[in-house]
Amino acid sequence: MKLSDCVPEKMSKAFVGGFLLVAALASLIAGFTILPLIGFVLAVPLVLLGIYFLRIHVNDQCELEP
Secondary structure, eight states, X not given: OOGGGTHHHXXXXXXXXXXXXXXXXXXXXHHHHTOHHHHHHXXXXXXXXXXHHHHOOOOGGGSOOO
């Protein structure tokens, strides 16, 4: 498998993880300013999901061997 076959998977994984982290940041800012309880309640799961998507193991063929 060529390295270029893995690029779309890694980019989509990074995009989803980054989007969730940005949504968590926006929710955290809203928690400080507008909706204190709701913003914090939404921010924690979004941060966890963002980190999960950034660390997820998508495809065995795209992983580097030690």
